[in-house]
Amino acid sequence: MTMTQPTRHEPIYQRLASHYRDVIHAGSLAPGDRMPSLRTLMRQHAVSLSTVLQFSRQLESEGWLEARPRSGYFVRHPRRSALARVAEPRLDVAPDPAQYVGIHARVSEFVARRRLQPSKIDFSAARCAPELYPGEALKNAAIRALRRQPDLLVSPSQARGSRHLRSVLAKRAINIGLALSSEDIQITNGCIEALNIALRAVAQPGDTIAVESPTFYGLLQILESLNMRALEIPTSPETGMSTGALELALQTYPDIKAVVVVPHLQNPLGSMMPAAHKQQLLRLCQHHDIALIEDDSYSELANRSDAQAASIRAIKSWDTGGQVIYCASLHKTLAPGLRLGWMAAGRWQARVEMLKYAQTRSNEELPQLAAAEFMASSQYDRHLRTLRGKLDVQRAKTAEAIATYFPAGTRMNLPDGGLTLWVELPGQLSSGAVFDAALDAQILVAPGWLFSNSRRFDHFVRLNCGWPYDAVLDRGLRGLGEIVGRLAHRLE
Ligand SMILES: Cc1ncc(COP(=O)(O)O)c(C=O)c1O
Known part of the structure; x- marks a missing residue:
């Protein structure tokens, strides 16, 4: 295993800490194993004793290592x-019967109690x-965008969103198996707007939508506000929505219009759907001819460990008939303050563009240009x-x-x-x-x-x-x- 390349602001001791975390994670150093001696670590990494002590103490405070008197550092059996x-x-x-969602009162109580x-x-x-988050770099990118186009704030923005940002997103989407052009992408006000529009594009008030159970409460709020019914499908904390339970539900409730899933790091479970599972889910939606709304807000936060790398592939990458509406957010990964999200709606693309136009018109150009400049550079990775x-x-x-x-x-x-x-x-x-x-x-x-x-x-x-x-x-x-x-x- 090689050490990752340094980032400009990352001190060497942190890089070493991160390297040894990966080594322990991968099992090359197992609980009970002795760490190389301080002298060996100094020689191996060409660093000072204080650097070696700094990263060893950091790993000790995080529970990865323990110091034994006169014997050095050992990999710990973490309590967790x-x-x-x-x-x-x-x-x-x-399966439970589909229900009109009654979550607003609960969420409002939660928010009010939090405020009071x-x-x-x-x-x-x-x-x-x-x-x-990279606040300084984004601020500088926004200033540069305004210098380049001084009339940016007083000019109309592009309906689908900035072409520059859409092409950067299309290029990055190759990493998760998607072959999109910038024309396939609609920029939205966060993923929350993408989900709202996706649901309105494929279903009507009174329709039933299959969702994971438990699920992100924002989705339940959207369903409640659209007067749609939620059918909660049992969801594994490891592998996501149960396709067996979904199949049974689809046979029992012929009025299901869409399935919404978060295949990577589901909120709140953290589950990751294996590839075979994703394909099975897509086949079910194709067979019943219903929309599959894929909310991929978190895949960039999933570690690229050997065990997990193969699971980080969008369900939409197997979609040949435009059955999947892919939605994502830049809120969690790049900048909460920019409120940017995006979607690629397959066969519903024209309807999605119309709904976005009717609902909120286009997004402001400045945040999009700042995001695009940063994401196009190697700084984003x-x-x-x-x-x-x-x-x-x-x-x-x-x-x-x-x-x-x-x-x-x-x-x-x-x-x-x-x-x-x-x-x-x-x-x-x-x-x-x-x-x-x-x-x-x-x-x-x-x-x-x-x-x-x-x-x-x-x-x-x-x-x-x-x-x-x-x-x-x-x-x-x-x-x-x-x-x-x-x-x-x-x-x-
Ligand atoms: C699964 C999921 N989807 C969508 C959202 C909302 O995304 P955004 O903040 O981009 O609107 C969240 C936010 O917590 C989320 O967890």
Whole structure:
């Protein structure tokens, strides 16, 4: 394994830490193995003793290494690896009936409580700290765009979106197996607008849409606002929506008009759909002639490990008949403040363009030009590599804290990428009770009841790992662990 190329702002000790994390991840150094001696590491990497000590201590603080007196550093058995995984959903039960979604009241209550009772520590969002994004480079790209076109802000923008950005996106989409031209792409206000338009393009009020269970609550809100019915399909925390359950649902409910899936790092589960599974899903949608809406907001945050690289391919890459509407976001990967997303709608492209025009007209040109310039350069891939590395550390530390502070019976999966963790509370403990008690302690979590129209996930919480891990976050997780422990104890 070779060390990744340095990024301009990444200190050498961090590069070495990231290299040894990869080595441990890949199993070349296993738990219990001794690390090379400090002297060997200095010689091998041509660095000073202080650099070697710095990265070794960093890996120790993240729970990858432990120092043994007079023997050096050893690869640790992380506590998080002892946590049981979240159970697979039951598939031997009849599908739930499709329902009109009633989530607005719950989401509004969550948002209002969040506003009224300010919190010091927020684990509830699915986003990264602003400093993890290339703010300075984007600002400079925006200034350059304005210098090049001084009348940019007073000129009309292009209906489908900036041609430059669309061609950059088309070129990058080759990486996930897509052969798109810039004409196939519509720029949107985030992925949320893309999903809204996709659903309106393929379905009417009263229609049924099959969704993952649990799912991103924003999708349930869209369905509620469009007066569509959600049919929640059991979804594996490992491999995504169950195609067997979907097949049964398609036989039972002939009025399903579309299926919406997040194949990579599903929110909130973190599941990754294997290639065979994606193809099977597409075949089902083709057979029943319904739209497959693929929400790919997170694939750039999935690690490129050997085990995972083959799964990072868009479902749309197998789509020959235009059955798939591909939607994505630049919010999580590039810049939350630009509110950019995009879609490639296959056979519904003309209708999508019409709906976008009717709904919000075109996106502003300036953010698109700034994004296009940055994404066209090699800086974007470097930024993504650094972001994934930082998220790895933050996820590992958060998971280690959960394994340390939460009571026995807590379950969790550790996805190979992304910015959230989905945690099952012990003894079916209500996440509503945890949410209330945590808010009193000024800690905010996303309770499981936001992610389903049913009450099936009431005993889960989703925790954000997008912020650099520090003493404040550690105190927050310790406090949360104590709250969960206290409430779980009362159940016994
Ligand atoms: C799966 C999924 N899709 C879409 C969105 C919304 O994307 P955007 O912020 O680009 O509108 C989110 C945001 O959390 C998400 O998790």
